[in-house]
Each structure stands twice: as C-alpha cells, then as structure tokens.
Amino acid sequence: MARFAGVFRAPARSSNLKGELALNLQKLRALHSVIVTGSVTGAATRLHLTQPAVSRSLSALEAELGFKLFNRLGGRLVPTPQGEAFSRECERILLDIDDLTRIGKEIRANRGGRLRIVAMPQLARSLLVPALAQFSKEFPSVSISLEVRERREVERWASGLRFDVGIVMLPTQFEMLTSHSFAELVxxxxxxxxxxxxxxxxxxxxxxxxxxxxxxxxxxxxxxxxxxxxxxxxxxxxxxxxxxxxxxxxxxxxxxxxxxxxxxxxxxxxxxxxxxxxxCKTSARLNYAFVYPRHSKKTAQAVRFSEIVRSTLENLMGRFEFVQGQTIR
Missing domain, CATH: 3.40.190.10 (Periplasmic binding protein-like II)
Structure with missing residues (x-):
C-alpha cells in the first residue's frame, strides 16, 4: 500500500478523515469505472455523477500520481501503460474495500464467516464441487466464494491475497504464498x-x-x-x-x-x-498443492476444507482405475 501513499495520504486533522477518504475513493472509483465502461460518459452514468465530476477526479488523481492515466485516440480514452498497471492495483483495493463492507454486514448478522477459494477449472469441476457440497453440510452458516481461474491467472490472482485457500499445480513462484503438496498424479x-x-x-x-x-x-x-x-x-x-x-x-x-x-x-x-x-507409463508427475497467504493464519474453515478435498480425492481414486495407487499426502 506504500506506493499509494499519495492517494491515501493522512489528513491534516482527524476530523477530516472521513471526507478525505471518501474523496480519494471517489478518484479510484472514477478510474475503475472509466476502465470498465471505456468512457467518461459511461463512468458518470455508472457512478451517478456528472461527467465534469468524473473528469475532475481523473485529473486530480493524475496530478497526485505524477503520470498520465489515459491517452485520447480517435475520440476514445486509451489507458497508458502506467494507467493500466495502476488500474489493476486500484481494482484490488476497491475489491478489498467491498469485502470489508460485506464482512461487516456478515458480522452484524451473526453469520458464520466466509471461505474464499481460488482454483483451476479442472479441479473445480471434478474435485471441488463435491468437496464444497460436503463442506456446506458441516458449515451451513459459512458463505463460500469460489474463484475459478486458469493456472497462469490463479497465481497472479492469489498474489493479491484475497483468498483463504487456493489449489494449484506446482511449482508456484510467489514468495507471499506458502504451499503444501497434497497429490502427485501421473x-x-x-x-x-x-x-x-x-x-x-x-x-x-x-x-x-x-x-x-x-x-x-x-x-x-x-x-x-x-x-x-x-x-x-x-x-x-x-x-x-x-x-x-x-x-x-x-x-x-x-x-x-x-x-x-x-x-x-x-x-x-x-x-x-x-x-x-x-x-501414461512415464516418470512425469503432476504435483497439486494447497496454497495459503504466507503471513496470515489459516482459518479453521480453510483447514477443514483442505481435509475434505483430500477425502474427496481419495473417493475419486476409488472410482477410477487410472488414478488408483497414486500419491496423496
């Protein structure tokens, strides 16, 4: 978050904190909405603001960042390379803020928490759906978020640390993730x-x-x-x-x-x-692992879900001859 110190700078007086935060969030939401809709007009409609208000937010954000967010080509706003890179980080911040709002509502409603999972499509279809069905029986008050991404997207998405447990094929390259191999398959x-x-x-x-x-x-x-x-x-x-x-x-x-x-x-x-x-008769192996945020404590739900996934894989191996006798850890 240090790189965004200019965007989220400390206010001069604590009484101004709420107004400063709202103003800075408005700038980020303006940027995100222009990226999503492709125009200031579309962003204004999406945010229920006037076009000049959106334009002022973008100009102020550019002034604070010190680089252009967009170029105008043929009447269209096209993100600059810096603008595109910043907008990806902006999206993560806004998603985290939305998550905080939702978490607060769940706590107020005495919900049992939330389990956030990220996994590859092939695992989601054959392994995770039955595992989630079992998990829901054991934790009926826990809400579930399953983000399904291709492997090359899973690691980048997971590096944002907006998840409790991920399931990937090793190797993984991100130092902020810790991995625990659970299956080695042919x-x-x-x-x-x-x-x-x-x-x-x-x-x-x-x-x-x-x-x-x-x-x-x-x-x-x-x-x-x-x-x-x-x-x-x-x-x-x-x-x-x-x-x-x-x-x-x-x-x-x-x-x-x-x-x-x-x-x-x-x-x-x-x-x-x-x-x-x-x-296949080969020495090659496919190594599957659970990944967790390195510097966060594993939740009890994430640990139990990992155990259920292992059990579901054991059942899968009992059904299909082509995975029998292979390694589960």
Whole structure:
C-alpha cells in the first residue's frame, strides 16, 4: 500500500478523515469505472455523477500520481501503460474495500464467516464441487466464494491475497504464498473408445506418435510437461489441434478428432461415458498443492476444507482405475 501513499495520504486533522477518504475513493472509483465502461460518459452514468465530476477526479488523481492515466485516440480514452498497471492495483483495493463492507454486514448478522477459494477449472469441476457440497453440510452458516481461474491467472490472482485457500499445480513462484503438496498424479492418455489401444492398461507416449494429437497451448504447464515426456523419449507428437482447455481436448477426443494426454481431473469428467482413460507409463508427475497467504493464519474453515478435498480425492481414486495407487499426502 506504500506506493499509494499519495492517494491515501493522512489528513491534516482527524476530523477530516472521513471526507478525505471518501474523496480519494471517489478518484479510484472514477478510474475503475472509466476502465470498465471505456468512457467518461459511461463512468458518470455508472457512478451517478456528472461527467465534469468524473473528469475532475481523473485529473486530480493524475496530478497526485505524477503520470498520465489515459491517452485520447480517435475520440476514445486509451489507458497508458502506467494507467493500466495502476488500474489493476486500484481494482484490488476497491475489491478489498467491498469485502470489508460485506464482512461487516456478515458480522452484524451473526453469520458464520466466509471461505474464499481460488482454483483451476479442472479441479473445480471434478474435485471441488463435491468437496464444497460436503463442506456446506458441516458449515451451513459459512458463505463460500469460489474463484475459478486458469493456472497462469490463479497465481497472479492469489498474489493479491484475497483468498483463504487456493489449489494449484506446482511449482508456484510467489514468495507471499506458502504451499503444501497434497497429490502427485501421473498424466493420463485419453483415447476414443474405438481406439486400437483402448484395452491396454497403460500407454507409452511412443504409442501415440502415429495418432493425431490434441495438445494444450504452449503457455500451459501441462503442455510443457507433455512436451518433456516426448523429448525424453526422443520423439515428437503429431500435433493436429491446440486448445487452451484440457476438458475441451478430452471432449474432442470423445468426438473422434484424435488422442490427447491430460490431467486426471479433466479426464475424469468424461471417463465413464465418452472416452477411455489410461495412465501414461512415464516418470512425469503432476504435483497439486494447497496454497495459503504466507503471513496470515489459516482459518479453521480453510483447514477443514483442505481435509475434505483430500477425502474427496481419495473417493475419486476409488472410482477410477487410472488414478488408483497414486500419491496423496
């Protein structure tokens, strides 16, 4: 928060604190609203203010920060690089303030608190939904917030520390997070039920080099792991399609478009009806972990939810042969 000292400067007299804070929040809300709506007019409508009031707030904020927030191009307001970077931090601050308001209301209403979770989509669908159902039975008065983000977004979102527990695939790079690995799983081959290798118990990466391969895009950790499996074998997959979602890749396999190598959670969603899933014979592993804010005490709800997730994974492993006998910590 130190970088925003100019925006949230201490007032000269304590009696002015409320007015100063409201004024500075108005500047941040004006910036955020212009970013969201794309215009001063839209921001004014959103905030129930006049256009000159929004313009004055932006000008005052620019004066305090010492850099331009927007350039005007062809009649449009386009954020400068500095404005875009500042607006992301601004959004986090406003969300935190909104959270404080909500927390106060929950305390006043004697609610049982809130559990805030951030996780990747494949975990949310097959693992977290049943875990949350169990958690809600045990803690019926606790409200739940589940933020579902792709892995490359999860860490950046979690670094804002607006969560109690996150579930990610390691490694993680943020020092403000502490991680506890809870599962080490083998990547799985996903085949159409009519595939010649569908009856095999395990699949080597080399077994699939003649097939049209459905791969994740190169920015994903799973794609990097799969590429490493083929490099280690001295081979290259016959990549035919690239997608950003492992679940969509599995659906494409079910539609007869090719084969894929996936994480077990995405494959589990289709394993009983549309595709055949087999563990890969490889030394590669997918390491899943809980992450928590390093400098905050874990809440009792977060600890219990982590225990329920482990139990839910054990049940999942009992249902599907392709994850049996693998490591849960």
């Amino acid at each position: 990547p799985v081959a996903v085949l159409h039920p009519d595939h010649p290798l569908a009856a095999n118990k395990t699949i080597l990466p080399s077994d699939l080099i003649e097939d049209r391969f459905i791969a994740l895009d190169r920015t994903t950790l799973l794609r990097q792991i799969v590429d490493g499996m083929y490099v280690q074998a001295g081979l290259a997959a016959n990549i035919w399609v690239e997608v950003s979602s492992a679940f969509i890749a599995c659906q494409m396999v079910g539609a007869g478009m090719g084969v894929s190598i996936s994480d077990p959670f995405s494959a589990a969603l289709l394993a009983e009806r549309d595709v055949v899933v087999r563990p």
